[in-house]
Amino acid sequence: MSGETLRYEAAQFLNQFYEEKQYSAIARDNRKKEVEKSIQLTGTYEHTFAELEYGAKLAWRNSNRCIGRLFWDTLVVRDQRHLFTSKDVASSLIEHIDLATNEGRIQPMISIFPAQREKETPVRIWNYQLIRYAGYAQKDGGYIGDPDSLAFTKVCEKAGWEGAGTSFDVLPLVIETKEEGLTYYEVPEASVKEIAIEHPENEALASLGLKWYAVPIVADMKLEIGGLTYPAAPFNGWYMGTEIGARNLADEARYNMLPNVAEAMGIPSKHEADLWRDQAGVELNRAVLYSFHREGVSIVDHHTAAKQFTKFEKQEKQAGRDVTGDWTWLIPPASPAATRIFHSSYDNTWKTPNYYYQERPYE
Ligand code: ARG
Numbered sequence: 589m590s591g592e593t594l595r596y597e598a599a600q601f602l603n604q605f606y607e608e609k610q611y612s613a614i615a616r617d618n619r620k621k622e623v624e625k626s627i628q629l630t631g632t633y634e635h636t637f638a639e640l641e642y643g644a645k646l647a648w649r650n651s652n653r654c655i656g657r658l659f660w661d662t663l664v665v666r667d668q669r670h671l672f673t674s675k676d677v678a679s680s681l682i683e684h685i686d687l688a689t690n691e692g693r694i695q696p697m698i699s700i701f702p703a704q705r706e707k708e709t710p711v712r713i714w715n716y717q718l719i720r721y722a723g724y725a726q727k728d729g730g731y732i733g734d735p736d737s738l739a740f741t742k743v744c745e746k747a748g749w750e751g752a753g754t755s756f757d758v759l760p761l762v763i764e765t766k767e768e769g770l771t772y773y774e775v776p777e778a779s780v781k782e783i784a785i786e787h788p789e790n791e792a793l794a795s796l797g798l799k800w801y802a803v804p805i806v807a808d809m810k811l812e813i814g815g816l817t818y819p820a821a822p823f824n825g826w827y828m829g830t831e832i833g834a835r836n837l838a839d840e841a842r843y844n845m846l847p848n849v850a851e852a853m854g855i856p857s858k859h860e861a862d863l864w865r866d867q868a869g870v871e872l873n874r875a876v877l878y879s880f881h882r883e884g885v886s887i888v889d890h891h892t893a894a895k896q897f898t899k900f901e902k903q904e905k906q907a908g909r910d911v912t913g914d915w916t917w918l919i920p921p922a923s924p925a926a927t928r929i930f931h932s933s934y935d936n937t938w939k940t941p942n943y944y945y946q947e948r949p950y951e
Contacts (some may be wrong), residue, residue, distance in 0.1 A: 591627055591628075591631065591786065591814060592675050593815065594627055594632070594633075594815040594816075595623075595624060595627055595815075595934055596625075596815070596940050597656065597814055597815030597940070598620075598623050598627065598814045598815050598816075599620055599623075599942075600621065600814070601638075601639075601643065601813060601814030601815070601940075601941065602616060602619055602620050602753070602814065603616070604646070605638075605639055605642055605643070608621070608642070608648060609638075610643065610827075611677035618938055624948070630949060631706070631814070632703075632705065633816070634703075635813060635816065637667055637813070639813070639814070640665060640667060640700060640813065641665040641667075641729070643658050643813030643814065643904060643941045644663060644665050644698050644700065644811060644813070644821070644823075644861075644941070645661055645663050645665070646660075646813075646941045647811055647812070647813065647940075647941040647942050648660040648696075648814075648823070648943075649937060650912070650915045650938070650939040650940065650941060650942045651914075651942065651943060652912050652914040652917070652918075652934070652936055653671065653752070653914045653918065654825075655828065655890075655893050655894065655896075655897050655918050655919075655920070655929070656826075656828070656888070656893060656895040656896070656897075656901035657896065657900050658899055658903070659696060659825070659896075660920055661698045662696055663697065663823075664687075664695055664696065664697045664698070664701065665697075665698055665700040666680075666684065666687075666697065666698065666700065666846050667700060668680050668699045668700055669700060669701065669702050669703065669796065670702075671701060671702070671711070671766065672702060672710055672765060672766075673765060673768065673773040674763040674764075674765045674768050674773075675771075677701060677711055677713075677763050677765065677820070678761055678763055678771070678773040678829050680699060680701075681699070681713070681718055681761055681763075681773075681822065682761075682773075682775060682776065682779055683698060683809075684699045684805065684824075685718055685719065685775065685779045685780070685803065685805065686779055688803050688805065688824050689779070689781050689802055689803050692781065692802065692883060692884040692885040692886065693706055693884075693886060693935065694803055694825070694826040694885065694886035696823075696824065696825045696826070697823065698820045698821055698822065698823035698824075699812075699822055699823075700811065700818050700820075701819075701820035701821065702818075702820075703816050703817060703818050704810075704816075704817040704818070704819050708766060709764075709766065709819050710765065710766050711764070711765055711766075711819070711820040712763075712764045712765075712819050712820055712949065713760065713761070713762070713763055713764075713765065713806070713807040713808065713820050714740070714762035714764060714948075715740070715761060715807045715808065715824060716736075716737075716740065716745065716760065716764070716806070716807065716808050717804055717805050717806055717807055718757050718762065718775070718805040718807050718822055719758060719775065719780055719801045719803065719804075719805060720734070720737055720740075720758070720801075721734040721737060721755070721756050721757060721758065721759070721801075722737050722741040722757040722758075722759050723735045723736060723737040723738045723741050723746070724735065724738075724751070724753065724764070725738060727910060729759045732753065732754075732755055733751075733754070733755050733756065733757060734842060734843065734896045735842060736761065736839055736841075736842055737838060739784050739950060740759065740762075740950065741759065741950050742759055743762065743950045744762065744772065745761055747762075747770065747772055748772075749772055749898050755777065755797075755843075756782075756799060758775055758777075758780050758801075760772045760773055760774050760775070761773040761774075761775060763876075764949065767917065770930055775898075780801060781802035781803070781885065782799050782801050782802065783799060783800055783801075783802060783879050783880055783883050783885055784798070784799045784876050784879060784921065785798040785799055785800065785837075785872075785876060785879045786875060786878065786882070787853070787871060787874065787875040787878065788875070788878040789854050790852075790871070790876060792852045792853055792854070793849065793852055793853060793872075793875055795870070796845065796848055796849065796852055796880065798837060798843075798845065799922075800827075800832045800836065800837070800876070801827070802874050802880075802883075802885045803824050803827075804824055804826075804827055804831070805822050805823065805824040806822065806823055806824070806943075807820075807822035808945075808946065808948065809821070809823075809942070809943040809944060809946065810944050810946045811823075811941070811942075811943055812940055812941055812942060812943075812944060813940075813941040819946060821943075823943070826886040826887055826888065827880070827886075827887050827888075828884075828887070828888050828889070828890055828893050828920070829873055829874055829876045829877045829880070829888070829889050829890065830873060830890045830920045830921050830922045832876045833869070833873035833874075833876040833877075833922070834869060834872075834873055834893070834920070834921040834922040835876070835921055836867055837876075838872060844873070845872065846864075846865050846868045848864075849867075849868040849869075849872050850864045850867070850868040853868065853871055855867050855868055855871075863917070869922060870922070871919060877889055879915075880893065890920035890922060890927065891918070891923075891926065894920065894927035894928055894929050895928075897918070897928075897929060898929075909911060910935070911934070911939050912934065912935050912936060912938070912939060913934030913935070913936065914934065914936045915929070915932075915933060915936070918934065
């Protein structure tokens with residue numbers, strides 16, 4: 589980014605920060621001058637903690653695909669910009685997992701590692717999520733584990749990692765630093781909270797041996813605030829049940845469990861018109877929500893989440909801001925038309941600060 593663009597982006601962000609925080613115009617102008625000077629002298633600038641914190645929250649509030657944005661202001665921001673070695677980054681990530689898991693009362697959280705400096709990336713996390721299950725292709729064309737993780741699992745194996753070969757092997761942390769290159773760290777078992785999936789009424793579902801991890805911590809997106817880029821900034825909320833019950837465990841290209849659920853629960857699956865997939869899907873989603881509740885782990889059902897999103901829309905309107913959104917992502921994958929979101933339309937303009945995809949270092 590040119591110095592001029594950086595100055596512009598920084599000024600835009602600082603205007604918004606000082607206005608929403610209702611700080612004085614004098615303080616704002618002083619800070620803007622300071623930032624301009626820094627860009628002039630060094631080609632870049634540094635966010636104060638308050639700016640970093642608010643920028644990360646705004647990036648969540650601006651995430652068009654997220655239904656959970658009502659809680660944007662509760663995000664806990666961990667400033668980890670002083671960590672440059674993979675050992676320090678790894679222990680910080682494990683601490684993030686522990687703090688965010690919080691014994692099941694999941695805390696929305698982000699850990700922000702050093703900013704990009706021109707062509708130089710100090711820290712990059714290769715994992716899609718900090719906790720994710722490995723996937724292995726078998727000779728017969730089938731899969732063990734999560735087929736979504738095939739390419740990344742190979743990366744880990746190439747480096748000498750060896751999974752136990754179960755359907756739910758937790759992948760290691762893969763951290764790249766400018767100083768050390770690629771390094772690997774196992775996540776301690778005690779830090780990975782997992783929930784065995786049981787059905788509230790039908791005992792047979794448990795026999796499938798399904799489980800899922802408690803906290804989805806997206807680790808491969810970059811955070812952009814005021815023209816600065818943070819390539820390593822893993823963040824988490826809590827799950828919406830359908831992410832697991834209607835996608836991760838259900839999609840044909842993932843764990844593909846609907847036929848197994850139907851069979852275990854005795855749902856006749858001979859004819860599509862019996863809607864056995866739909867029935868099995870509802871029961872699997874009920875089982876996911878029931879199981880997380882049983883273990884005291886935060887989760888939200890899609891009807892409640894949609895209501896919370898409506899509240900978010902009202903709240904934003906009251907604050908004089910318009911809500912942008914990506915309808916195709918906001919609607920839940922189960923019973924979409926039973927939510928208000930389905931019957932609304934959204935402007936999919938991307939505001940900044942925001943979280944963006946970045947090219948995967950593998951694949
Ligand atoms: N859909 C992803 C998954 O199933 C998680 C994405 C983030 N989800 C969230 N509730 N914050 O693992």
